[in-house]
Amino acid sequence: MAAASYDREDGGGGGGGGAQRGSRDAYDPNYVPDSVKTFVTHLYRHIRDKNVYEIHQMYEGGFQRLSDRLFRDAPWPSAEAVAPYCDGDHVFLLLYRELWYRHAYARLSPLTASHRAESWANYCDLFSVVLHGVVNMQLPNQWLWDMVDEFVYQFQSFCQYRAKLKSKTEDELQQLKQFDTAWNVYGVLNYLQALVEKSMIAQILEREKEGLEQFTATDGYDYEGGSNVLKVLGYYSMIGLLRIHCLLGDYHTGLKCLAPIDLNQQGVYTIVIGSHISTIYHYGFANLMMRRYVDAIREFNKILLYIVKYKQYHQKSPQYDQILKKNEQMYALLAICLSLCPQHNLIDENVSTQLKEKYNDKMTKMQRFDDESYAAYDELFSYACPKFITPSPPVLDQPLTNYNQDAYRLQLKLFLYEVKQQQLLSGVRSYLKLYSTITIAKLAQYMEVDEATLRSILMTYKHKMHAVDNNGKIVSSTDFDFYIKEDVIHVAESKPIKRHGDYFLRQILKFEEMIGELEKVQFD
Amino acid sequence: MESEQPAESYTVEELVAVNPYNPDILSDLEGFVNDQVSNQTYNLDANLSLLRLYQFEPERLSVQIVSRILIKALMAMPGPDFSLCLFLIPEQVQMEEQFKTLIVLSHYLETARFRQFWDEASKNRSILDVVPGFEQAIQMYAIHVLSLTYQKVPRPVLAEAINIEGLALDKFLEYHVANSGWVIEKGAHSHIIVLSRNEFNHPELKKNTAETVPFEHVTRIFPVLS
Numbered sequence: 001m002a003a004a005s006y007d008r009e010d011g012g013g014g015g016g017g018g019a020q021r022g023s024r025d026a027y028d029p030n031y032v033p034d035s036v037k038t039f040v041t042h043l044y045r046h047i048r049d050k051n052v053y054e055i056h057q058m059y060e061g062g063f064q065r066l067s068d069r070l071f072r073d074a075p076w077p078s079a080e081a082v083a084p085y086c087d088g089d090h091v092f093l094l095l096y097r098e099l100w101y102r103h104a105y106a107r108l109s110p111l112t113a114s115h116r117a118e119s120w121a122n123y124c125d126l127f128s129v130v131l132h133g134v135v136n137m138q139l140p141n142q143w144l145w146d147m148v149d150e151f152v153y154q155f156q157s158f159c160q161y162r163a164k165l166k167s168k169t170e171d172e173l174q175q176l177k178q179f180d181t182a183w184n185v186y187g188v189l190n191y192l193q194a195l196v197e198k199s200m201i202a203q204i205l206e207r208e209k210e211g212l213e214q215f216t217a218t219d220g221y222d223y224e225g226g227s228n229v230l231k232v233l234g235y236y237s238m239i240g241l242l243r244i245h246c247l248l249g250d251y252h253t254g255l256k257c258l259a260p261i262d263l264n265q266q267g268v269y270t271i272v273i274g275s276h277i278s279t280i281y282h283y284g285f286a287n288l289m290m291r292r293y294v295d296a297i298r299e300f301n302k303i304l305l306y307i308v309k310y311k312q313y314h315q316k317s318p319q320y321d322q323i324l325k326k327n328e329q330m331y332a333l334l335a336i337c338l339s340l341c342p343q344h345n346l347i348d349e350n351v352s353t354q355l356k357e358k359y360n361d362k363m364t365k366m367q368r369f370d371d372e373s374y375a376a377y378d379e380l381f382s383y384a385c386p387k388f389i390t391p392s393p394p395v396l397d398q399p400l401t402n403y404n405q406d407a408y409r410l411q412l413k414l415f416l417y418e419v420k421q422q423q424l425l426s427g428v429r430s431y432l433k434l435y436s437t438i439t440i441a442k443l444a445q446y447m448e449v450d451e452a453t454l455r456s457i458l459m460t461y462k463h464k465m466h467a468v469d470n471n472g473k474i475v476s477s478t479d480f481d482f483y484i485k486e487d488v489i490h491v492a493e494s495k496p497i498k499r500h501g502d503y504f505l506r507q508i509l510k511f512e513e514m515i516g517e518l519e520k521v522q523f524d
Numbered sequence: 525m526e527s528e529q530p531a532e533s534y535t536v537e538e539l540v541a542v543n544p545y546n547p548d549i550l551s552d553l554e555g556f557v558n559d560q561v562s563n564q565t566y567n568l569d570a571n572l573s574l575l576r577l578y579q580f581e582p583e584r585l586s587v588q589i590v591s592r593i594l595i596k597a598l599m600a601m602p603g604p605d606f607s608l609c610l611f612l613i614p615e616q617v618q619m620e621e622q623f624k625t626l627i628v629l630s631h632y633l634e635t636a637r638f639r640q641f642w643d644e645a646s647k648n649r650s651i652l653d654v655v656p657g658f659e660q661a662i663q664m665y666a667i668h669v670l671s672l673t674y675q676k677v678p679r680p681v682l683a684e685a686i687n688i689e690g691l692a693l694d695k696f697l698e699y700h701v702a703n704s705g706w707v708i709e710k711g712a713h714s715h716i717i718v719l720s721r722n723e724f725n726h727p728e729l730k731k732n733t734a735e736t737v738p739f740e741h742v743t744r745i746f747p748v749l750s
Contacts, residue, residue: 186547248576248612291607452639456636463636468603505741509745
């Protein structure tokens, strides 16, 4: 499915669009090819029969194949035109339109404000049916995840689109005014919040811990004749909220929205790889911005290891490119975290090797703290950060400017500010590693600062290397430690910790595999 | 410490809990910020909700309220609250003179330059005095950072960090000797204060978890063993 494209660029930002004109003019929304008739008839039947397996096949495979064959650069037939093939079923047509717009977003650019507004209206109708009506379907997790993911993506895309005012034509500005309620930030947040609340998902997960309910064990599906739609949409909406809050720069609230999901346990978020990656990427990013480097490093390490192992199984998936892109971005974020907080013993060998291949030079630079080092932090952050948005609508009666970069520039500036505050710490670190004790006076001399400044640097090290967790508890994230007695710094022993246990476990498995291979060899 | 007010603050917290994305609670949240100032309480979640509403509708932003939120956030150090607020405040608003001052103050606290902090703070009494308890909160933060760093801290270093001297400092020390387990020793040049022990200034108290292997890792070799 063509969804889950977190970072698709918006097409050109309005204007132009001549390239696509030809095929669009030829497009007749009322013409329904036979293969589409069959597709709609079958999909409708499988949904009525609650045949999740077949729905999933048609959703992941069939839709994609038809799009590639018939609708490479034209929209699918209109919902009205296919209505006769699904008994005009209202809910089915809402789902069809959701696919229609998602396909249009992925393949046709630039999209007009009215297209965007129509897609918004369709999501409102669809979510309202789910929230208020009695939906009696079972839909594949992949589809439900894609819905939430696409909803957030289209919101982000709309914010970017309307913030680029300079290049807008009179006509486009007129449309912006006309559709000024579309993708309103309150509406977007409230739909997701309503899905979370109405589904009672937080309570379900809580009850599951006590063994009173099953959700994770059934992958969110309902095997007793009910529907999974509201529950699972509510579940994924928590991840959607995390993402939106990250886009807004509200990391604290984002993590709070995710809190009902325990990342240390097997969870429904890991079933769909797009959801798994989105969760960890945003969780890690939020923790990085909140200076909880160790939490970010742990989760990045886990998911990167997972991707190393399993990416081959997704090669044919339409999301493969996105998986690779997010993979690269998370390595960049990991490089940042480890440069600020060198906790290399938390990193698995495989991940460490990949990291060195990709970012060894950059990481050496980032440890140095000169101009080049800032450039490296700037570059990696800009490459790997989410596409921040300004949620407020444009002021159209003032001179028109582009403000689509404002949010990004603010987050970048504040991040680099943090980097600057930590700029002397790597120097202190490398000096102190050479000593078991050293006087303040002597170290100040080596570092060419006065004693008062050095005392400040040492306290800064302590402050920055201790995070405050959700319960207000202080947690150390130091790789090595020291304390001061009056005027003498005592360095706590910092022998590199060798993880023999893990090493042996890995070797045992490796040898077992080799022996297995050898036993398979047959001599003729 | 604020026994009179919980009934009222409870309602605002409840409003936030019921619907965190509701533009209609903006003035309630502003009132709640003022309550926090006068009652010396603090609620980061509510303040972030307010900053979020300002972010959605910048024309409703009140500079005075934002300033109070930021000062409260400084008082919440060592937490990252000040940054969390700045992430939500548009850059051109941050250019206002009083916000620039607060950002500089935060920078001094983040880099433990207490001398500069107190100098700068004394020049900006008019902004800071609005919020009662400011000095005490920063002193608490200074002591927190000192306790992470020092087993024994020279008296002048402590005096500078908390900006208390002479008789007032004697009294302050007396209080902490009685209540926090500090000990005062005679040093070569000045008195030395032995701060309370914690796992941060006594790293040997930290539990060493490096050599434990999680159970799920061991389970991976079960098939090999059988």
